[in-house]
Amino acid sequence: MKKLSLLVSALTAGIFTTAQADISVSGSSVIAYQSADSNNNSAHGGSVSFGLSTTTDSGMTVSTGAGITLSASDTTSPAKAISGFQNITFATGGTSITLGNDVGLPDGVGDVGGAVGSIAIINNNGMSKTVGITDDEGTGVSVTTSFGGATVGVYYVADASSEVHTTGTNAGDIDGATDTGTGLKVSTTMGDLGVTVGYATHTDTGIDDTETGIAVTYAAMGGTLTAGYETSTGAKDGNQFGLKYAMSLDAASVTIGYSSADVDSKSGNQTDVAVSYPMGGGMSIFAEMRTVAGDTGTDTSSTSNSTMAIGTSIAF
Amino acid sequence: MRKIKLFIFASIFSLLISSCQGTREQELKKLDKLWGYCDNPHRELNELEYTTCKRKEMSKRAKDANMEPFSITDFLEKVNSGVGSGTGFANNSVNPYLWQGSIDVTSAYNLKIADATGGYIQTEWIYEKNSSNKRCMIKIQIVSAEYVSTGVKSNFICENKIQEIWSSDGKTYLDEQKMLTLKILEASQQYSSSALN
Secondary structure (H helix, E strand, O other): OHHHHHHHHHHOOOOOOOOEEEEEEEEEEEEEEEEEOOEEEEEEEEEEEEEEEEEOOOOOEEEEEEEEEEOOOOOOOOOEEEEEOOEEEEEEOOEEEEEEEEEEOOOOOOOOOOOOOOOOOOOEOOEOOOOOOOOOEEEEEEEEEEEOOEEEEEEEEEEOOOHHHHOOOOOOOOOOOOOEEEEEEEEEEEOOEEEEEEEEEEEOOOOEEEEEEEEEEEEEOOEEEEEEEEEEEOOOOEEEEEEEEEEEEOOEEEEEEEEEEEEOOEEEEEEEEEEEEEEEOOEEEEEEEEEEEEOEOOOOOOOEOEEEEEEEEEEO | OHHHHHHHHHHHHHHHHHOOOOOHHHHHHHHHHHHOOOOOOOOOOOHHHHHHHHHHHHOOOOOOOOOOOEEHHHHHHHHHHOOOOOOOOOOOOOOHHHHHHHHHHOOOOOEEEEEOOOOEEEEOOEEEOOEEEEEEEEEEEEOOOOOOOOOEEEEEEEEEEEOOEEEEOOOOOHHHHHHHHHHHHHHHHHHHHHHHO
């Protein structure tokens, strides 16, 4: 047997290396009419996203990404942004390791009730309180691998201070970090069910947060039903559940989502409806609506509990 | 305290990595089928990538439509290889660079089959010099018209001779197959580079 292996080795001897680099690009643009009661606006935006990867001689894939954005919905931070190059991912076999200043903790796993994009929620009052942790990304490392039929991700953020992301101050200052986070995310199947469980913590000098979430997806009645539940302690103490059903009607896609949150003695709920229709060539038209009820955010003359958007998006 | 945490974390990493199975992309594709490409909990798309992905998803009529981003590298290779323009290959499913690279890599051996139309190469049985009761053959299949790293599959078949009967050794040679594929890619890259100049 050993000789046979030697024979194979001889066949492959004296060889075998090359680097395979790849650059991919995606882009999209959107224009929409957006309404919150009597406050009507147009929204324009677009983005280009670059993926860069290469394969080493040993077969390990190394990748990173970057992008240029003109946000159609962000009214608080600069609408134009250059992003990316914060993380590098090393993947070999069934394992990938991500290192960088923008490693995300696995929070929000059970937050599945959202069905609309960012434009339809402009000027929506929103639910007053939802579950979450104080900060969920920063300088750190994550590892994802296969483990006994499941995909497992382990996360560690050494410095989740917001300055890292907004100004670059102290970026990567691991030993001087004032707040840290850890997390675990596991995805597996149980028969026809897809199940994902996530757990995330955030610790700083003030208060310690935890968040635990579960999401289940199931193909049913010609569509896909997704249900989620999550609970958090610390700065946001409470629980939240959500349902989403996505189906096709002819070529159109219809998605209905519902979320209900009970956090810090505030109870609110949110209902989303989204319809999109592909026009071919990457273009689609869409109509989306979000309605919130119960304990909502502050209602002003320019905001509403019910908002909607109609528009078209083009994917390149 | 922080060092202890890091140590525990590193230990968990090691355990996980040592038990890994399959490939990362295969696992992600399994989850894609359940959750959809954009909402796959382990694709870890950032906000920009997610937005772009959802807009692309909205524009697709089929749920299982290709959601992979457009590859500039593949596009340039395709343009320069002349795939689809009828420049010498009867079958557009066989990338000419990968085919030529495969021929080069197997040139040291006698070929039993070299089907350019189907993109298939099979060597004769290869015997070790000092042992006539062991033999192997190489099978190579070009499976893509595009010049991509996944466009070539290779396989080693080995047999032992036991009491005058040849029988499979029952082994798979994953590392060797991977190296052979890399060598083909390396050889084909020379043709690709030549075409660029």
